[in-house]
Amino acid sequence: MEKEWKMPPELSEEDKQKIKDISVSLKCPKIxxxxxxxxxxxxxxxxxxxxxxxxxxxxxxxxxxxxxxxVQRIIRAIDKGEKITIYGDYDVDGTxxxxxxxxxxxxxxxxxxxYIPHRMIDGxxxxxxxxxxxKENGTALIxxxxxxxxALEEIEAINKRGMEIIITDHHNPKEELPEAxxxxxxxxxxxTYPFPYLAGVGVAYKLLIAIYQARGLESLENTxxxxxxxxxxxxxxxxxxIGENRIFAHIGLQHLIEKKNLGLNALVQIAGLKSKVLxxxxxxxxxxxxxNAAGRMGSASLAVELLISRDIEQSKELAESxxxxxxxxxxxxxxxxxxxxxIIEKKYSKLETVPCIVVSSDDWHPGVIGIVASKxxxxxxxxxxxxxxxxxxxxxxxxxxxDFDLFNALKAIExxxxxxxxHKYAVGFTILQEYLDRFENELSRYIADHxxxxxxxxxxxxxxEIELYDISExxxxxxxxxxxxxxxxxxxxxxxxxxTIAGYPYTVGRxxxxxxxxxxxxxxxxxxxxxxxYLPLLKKNMEIDxxxxxxxxxxxxxxxxxxxxxxxxxxx
Numbered sequence: 155m156e157k158e159w160k161m162p163p164e165l166s167e168e169d170k171q172k173i174k175d176i177s178v179s180l181k182c183p184k185i186x187x188x189x190x191x192x193x194x195x196x197x198x199x200x201x202x203x204x205x206x207x208x209x210x211x212x213x214x215x216x217x218x219x220x221x222x223x224x225v226q227r228i229i230r231a232i233d234k235g236e237k238i239t240i241y242g243d244y245d246v247d248g249t250x251x252x253x254x255x256x257x258x259x260x261x262x263x264x265x266x267x268x269y270i271p272h273r274m275i276d277g278x279x280x281x282x283x284x285x286x287x288x289k290e291n292g293t294a295l296i297x298x299x300x301x302x303x304x305a306l307e308e309i310e311a312i313n314k315r316g317m318e319i320i321i322t323d324h325h326n327p328k329e330e331l332p333e334a335x336x337x338x339x340x341x342x343x344x345x346t347y348p349f350p351y352l353a354g355v356g357v358a359y360k361l362l363i364a365i366y367q368a369r370g371l372e373s374l375e376n377t378x379x380x381x382x383x384x385x386x387x388x389x390x391x392x393x394x395x396i397g398e399n400r401i402f403a404h405i406g407l408q409h410l411i412e413k414k415n416l417g418l419n420a421l422v423q424i425a426g427l428k429s430k431v432l433x434x435x436x437x438x439x440x441x442x443x444x445x446n447a448a449g450r451m452g453s454a455s456l457a458v459e460l461l462i463s464r465d466i467e468q469s470k471e472l473a474e475s476x477x478x479x480x481x482x483x484x485x486x487x488x489x490x491x492x493x494x495x496x497i498i499e500k501k502y503s504k505l506e507t508v509p510c511i512v513v514s515s516d517d518w519h520p521g522v523i524g525i526v527a528s529k530x531x532x533x534x535x536x537x538x539x540x541x542x543x544x545x546x547x548x549x550x551x552x553x554x555x556x557d558f559d560l561f562n563a564l565k566a567i568e569x570x571x572x573x574x575x576x577h578k579y580a581v582g583f584t585i586l587q588e589y590l591d592r593f594e595n596e597l598s599r600y601i602a603d604h605x606x607x608x609x610x611x612x613x614x615x616x617x618x619e620i621e622l623y624d625i626s627e628x629x630x631x632x633x634x635x636x637x638x639x640x641x642x643x644x645x646x647x648x649x650x651x652x653x654t655i656a657g658y659p660y661t662v663g664r665x666x667x668x669x670x671x672x673x674x675x676x677x678x679x680x681x682x683x684x685x686x687x688y689l690p691l692l693k694k695n696m697e698i699d700x701x702x703x704x705x706x707x708x709x710x711x712x713x714x715x716x717x718x719x720x721x722x723x724x725x726x
Contacts, residue, residue, distance in 0.1 A: 300354025
């Protein structure tokens with residue numbers, strides 16, 4: 155499906171003058187000044203805070219309404235020697251948050267343990283089946299991370315067993331809240347915390363820093379101690395990389411490069427990233443899939459073991475085990491994706507009329523359906539829900555498109571679902587097989603009523619139209635200061651019209667397109683990941699319009715500017 159290119163709004167004469175002033179003040183290219191201005195960064199102070207994220211931009215953790223209650227209860231548990239169990243989730247956000255609190259509380263003398271649910275046995279979040287085990291192990295206080303805000307039944311069971319729980323979470327709460335000692339979640343109704351977009355690991359970090367402050371342990375060392383874990387969890391969870399998340403990512407990536415955490419260092423090496431300056435894409439495509447593989451294909455406890463390891467050899471062994479699981483995950487991904495595509499092509503004869511895609515199988519591994527659903531949503535540009543059934547019970551995962559809120563869609567038909575959770579673009583749920591048809595029909599009707607036709611047309615937001623002669627190291631060095639890149643702070647997308655293909659395009663690797671283009675005597679190398687299908691349509695000397703981002707291509711000792719191709723239109 156051809157993508158629609160959306161140009162940025164026209165600038166007024168007043169806007170143009172402000173951009174000129176920014177360019178003069180910063181001594182930066184006018185293109186850069188415009189990019190900053192369109193982000194809403196107008197004053198030099200605002201721009202400086204964006205380009206140079208600093209720790210003093212972090213908010214006081216005690217701005218969370220329940221933070222004082224949480225801190226006092228944890229300190230009391232530490233002082234009395236009560237056993238505290240960190241109850242995490244099996245994805246990167248959950249495992250890094252679990253690791254952070256485990257290490258951070260262990261340092262100050264807590265009687266500490268952790269529990270990560272098994273995806274196949276326990277399912278998502280707090281599990282009733284695990285509570286007796288926690289009680290038998292002597293747990294007095296549970297601290298949940300990246301889960302718990304909607305676990306009404308489970309938290310009632312915790313209270314009945316004589317244990318207590320503090321919830322740290324970042325998922326959207328339902329109307330009724332559980333009875334916990336404290337709930338720390340920036341998305342709670344009426345929450346006064348100024349930044350609502352924290353990942354689960356960000357919330358856990360805020361709790362740890364608050365405890366350190368209350369203990370009189372506030373220091374630069376303690377503030378930075380686990381920032382690498384915060385960066386990995388935040389970037390991997392695909393939350394907006396603005397505000398506090400940008401600070402975590404920027405400073406945490408620098409901390410990660412220093413390789414303080416043996417487990418992360420082992421993963422960096424096994425992923426082939428050891429010689430690189432790490433960026434957000436290395437986390438998303440290099441480290442995160444490997445950490446996630448532990449929970450998808452086995453037990454996520456393996457990931458926590460790796461991240462808390464203090465032995466180099468043990469770290470290497472655990473990283474190798476995770477690498478093997480990741481290889482299995484990749485194989486399962488590919489197999490499931492192919493099977494799902496075949497089912498979709500058979501099931502939907504007129505896909506253009508279908509508001510959403512729902513597919514299921516008894517043979518799919520529950521650990522990979524979320525990844526595959528993302529790929530299918532990208533391919534078919536519809537909300538996609540995949541369900542893996544076993545003995546009549548289904549484990550489901552869904553991914554959305556455009557600006558459609560899939561969580562609210564499930565909420566509207568929640569009578570079909572024993573449990574569900576997630577957020578706007580990604581959801582998880584359980585379902586009985588006997589309710590599948592009703593669920594699909596009701597979901598389709600809801601989405602058809604709430605998803606506008608224009609929303610299901612893939613589009614590309616263009617940040618700036620430039621000429622090839624505008625491209626220089628000076629420009630790119632400024633753009634690189636916008637990093638780390640991620641949601642709400644993507645690498646700027648450029649458009650150049652009427653370039654000529656120089657030489658013959660070709661493909662490399664797994665269907666990646668390589669070509670050179672020229673205009674006004676200036677040449678640019680391009681690579682288009684997964685765009686090899688364009689190859690038969692491209693000819694030498696053909697004129698095309700290209701949409702791309704700019705980056706440095708580092709190969710050995712050689713560094714050159716490269717365009718990362720996102721889409722092609724044929725010049726008119």
